Amino acid sequence: xxxxxxxxxxxxxxxxxxxxxxxxxxxVGLVEGLECITLRRVADELGVRPGLxxxxxxxxxxxxxEAFTAATMADLDTLLPERPDGSGDHxxxxxxxxSARAVLRRxxxxxxxxxxxxxxxxxxxxxxxxxxxxxxREHVIAQELLWCTRMERAITAGTEAGEFVCxxxxxxxxxxxxxxxxxxxxxxxxxxxxxxxxxxLARTVAxxxxxxxxxxxxxxxxxx
Amino acid sequence: xxxxxxxxxxxxxxxxxxxxxxxxxxxVGLVEGLECITLRRVADELGVRPGLxxxxxxxxxxxxxEAFTAATMADLDTLLPERPDGSGDHxxxxxxxxSARAVLRRxxxxxxxxxxxxxxxxxxxxxxxxxxxxxxREHVIAQELLWCTRMERAITAGTEAGEFVCxxxxxxxxxxxxxxxxxxxxxxxxxxxxxxxxxxLARTVAxxxxxxxxxxxxxxxxxx
DNA sequence: TTGCTTATTGGTCGCATACTCAATAACATT
DNA sequence: AATGTTATTGAGTATGCGACCAATAAGCAA
Numbered sequence: 001x002x003x004x005x006x007x008x009x010x011x012x013x014x015x016x017x018x019x020x021x022x023x024x025x026x027x028v029g030l031v032e033g034l035e036c037i038t039l040r041r042v043a044d045e046l047g048v049r050p051g052l053x054x055x056x057x058x059x060x061x062x063x064x065x066e067a068f069t070a071a072t073m074a075d076l077d078t079l080l081p082e083r084p085d086g087s088g089d090h091x092x093x094x095x096x097x098x099s100a101r102a103v104l105r106r107x108x109x110x111x112x113x114x115x116x117x118x119x120x121x122x123x124x125x126x127x128x129x130x131x132x133x134x135x136x137r138e139h140v141i142a143q144e145l146l147w148c149t150r151m152e153r154a155i156t157a158g159t160e161a162g163e164f165v166c167x168x169x170x171x172x173x174x175x176x177x178x179x180x181x182x183x184x185x186x187x188x189x190x191x192x193x194x195x196x197x198x199x200x201l202a203r204t205v206a207x208x209x210x211x212x213x214x215x216x217x218x219x220x221x222x223x224x
Numbered sequence: 225x226x227x228x229x230x231x232x233x234x235x236x237x238x239x240x241x242x243x244x245x246x247x248x249x250x251x252v253g254l255v256e257g258l259e260c261i262t263l264r265r266v267a268d269e270l271g272v273r274p275g276l277x278x279x280x281x282x283x284x285x286x287x288x289x290e291a292f293t294a295a296t297m298a299d300l301d302t303l304l305p306e307r308p309d310g311s312g313d314h315x316x317x318x319x320x321x322x323s324a325r326a327v328l329r330r331x332x333x334x335x336x337x338x339x340x341x342x343x344x345x346x347x348x349x350x351x352x353x354x355x356x357x358x359x360x361r362e363h364v365i366a367q368e369l370l371w372c373t374r375m376e377r378a379i380t381a382g383t384e385a386g387e388f389v390c391x392x393x394x395x396x397x398x399x400x401x402x403x404x405x406x407x408x409x410x411x412x413x414x415x416x417x418x419x420x421x422x423x424x425l426a427r428t429v430a431x432x433x434x435x436x437x438x439x440x441x442x443x444x445x446x447x448x
Numbered sequence: 449t450t451g452c453t454t455a456t457t458g459g460t461c462g463c464a465t466a467c468t469c470a471a472t473a474a475c476a477t478t
Numbered sequence: 479a480a481t482g483t484t485a486t487t488g489a490g491t492a493t494g495c496g497a498c499c500a501a502t503a504a505g506c507a508a
Contacts, residue, residue, distance in 0.1 A: 009485080009486055009487075010485095010486090011484085011485055011486070012485080013485095014484090014485075017485080017486095048486080048487095049486070049487055049488075051486075051487065051488075051489090052485080052486055052487075055485080055486080
C-alpha cells in the first residue's frame with residue numbers, strides 16, 4: 001500500500017494518525033483475524049515503523065478492541081442502516097410494500113451472502129478472543145448491545161406500522177441474533193454444507209416471531 | 225499434579241504415555257483454552273520435559289486436534305449417552321413420559337447448567353481456531369457430524385416411539401444444534417444476561433419442531 | 449549379571465511477539 | 479531564518495513459542 005524509502009518520515013497530526021492506525025488494524029482484523037493485529041503487521045500496512053504504533057497504543061489490547069469496534073460499526077451501518085438509505089418520505093413510501101419488511105429482507109439477504117463471511121468470522125473471532133482480552137470483551141459487549149438495539153428498533157418500527165405482529169420486540173431481536181450467531185459459528189468448518197437448514201434458520205425464526213408467512217423475508221422479494 | 229525431583233525419569237509404554245499426553249492436553253484445552261495447549265504447558269502438567277511431548281507430537285497442531293476430539297467425545301457421552309445411563313429404572317421414573325423425551329430434557333438441562341460452560345467455550349474456541357489450524361478443523365468437522373448424528377438418532381427414536389412428530393429428524397437436529405451454538409457464542413461476553421431468551425431458544429426450537437407443547441422439555445419436568 | 453533398545457532428558461536454535469526509550473527530523477511558530 | 483515542539487525512528491530488552499538433536503538412563507531380555 002504505502003511504500004517509502006527507509007528513513008523518510010511523514011509526520012501527521014496525532015488524531016489523523018491514530019484514526020489511520022485503527023482503520024488499518026480493522027482491515028487486518030476483518031480479513032486475517034484479530035490475532036494478526038500486531039504492532040508490526042499494522043505498521044507494515046501503513047509503511048511505518050512498529051514503534052510508532054506502539055506509541056499510539058501502549059497496550060496492544062486497546063488497539064484490537066478499537067479495531068473490532070470500528071469494523072463492526074461499519075458493517076452494522078451497511079447491514080441495518082439507521083435510516084433507510086435515501087428516503088426522505090418513508091412514511092408515505094411504505095404504505096404499499098412496507099419498508100420495515102424490506103429492511104429485514106435486505107438484512108437477511110446480505111448476511112447470508114458470501115461477501116459478509118468475513119463479518120461472521122470477525123464476530124466468532126472476537127467472541128472467543130474476549131476470553132483472554134478484557135479490553136476487547138468490553139467492546140464486544142457494547143457492540144452486541146448496539147446490534148441488538150438496532151434490530152429491536154427495526155422490529156418495533158414494523159410492528160407500529162402494522163407490518164409485524166410482535167409482543168416483545170426486544171426478545172425477538174435477541175433470538176434472531178442468536179440464530180444468526182449459531183449459523184455463523186460454522187463459518188470456518190462446515191461452511192459449504194451449511195446451505196440447507198442452517199442459513200435459513202434465522203430468517204425462519206424471524207418470520208415465525210413476527211407473524212409473517214413462511215418465505216416473507218426471502219431474498220426473492222415476492223410476498224404473499 | 226505430578227511432581228518429581230529433577231533428573232528422575234519415569235519410563236512408560238509409548239501407547240500409555242501418548243494417551244496420557246492427550247488426556248492432559250484435553251484438560252488444559254477445556255479449562256484454559258486450546259491455545260494454551262503448548263508443549264511446555266502439557267509437559268508441566270505431567271511433570272515431564274517439553275521435548276518428550278514434542279517427541280510424541282512432532283507437529284503441535286496434531287496434539288491440539290486430538291485433545292479437542294478427546295474432550296468433546298467425553299462431553300458428548302455425558303450429555304447424550306448412546307444408551308441411557310444406568311437404565312435400570314429410568315423407564316419407571318419418567319413413568320408414562322417416554323424415555324426419548326427424558327433424554328432430550330436431560331440434554332437441555334445439562335447443557336444450560338453452568339457446569340458445562342467449559343464445553344461451550346471449547347466449541348467456540350475450536351471453531352475459531354479452525355480458521356488457522358487445518359488439522360484441528362478436520363477434527364471439529366468430524367465432531368460436528370458426530371454430535372449431529374447422535375442428536376438425530378435421539379430424535380428419530382422419539383419419533384418412532386410416537387413421542388415426537390418430526391418429518392425430517394436430520395434437519396431438526398441441525399437446527400437445534402445451531403440454536404445451541406448461537407446461545408453458547410455469548411459464553412465469554414454477555415454470559416450473565418443471557419438468562420432470559422437466549423438459553424431457552426434451543427429448547428423452544430426443539431419443542432416446536434418436535435410437535436411438543438411449550439415447556440415439554442423444561443428441566444422441572446412438569447409438562448403441559 | 450550383562451547388554452541392548454529406546455523412552456526421556458537437557459540444551460540450543462530461530463522466530464515472533466509486546467514493550468521501553470534515547471535520538472532524530474519534520475513541521476509550525478516566531 | 480532561527481527555534482521549539484513532538485511525531486517518528488532505531489535499537490534494545492524480555493518472553494514465549496515450535497522444532498531439533500546428542501547424550502543419558504530405564505527397563506527388558508539374554
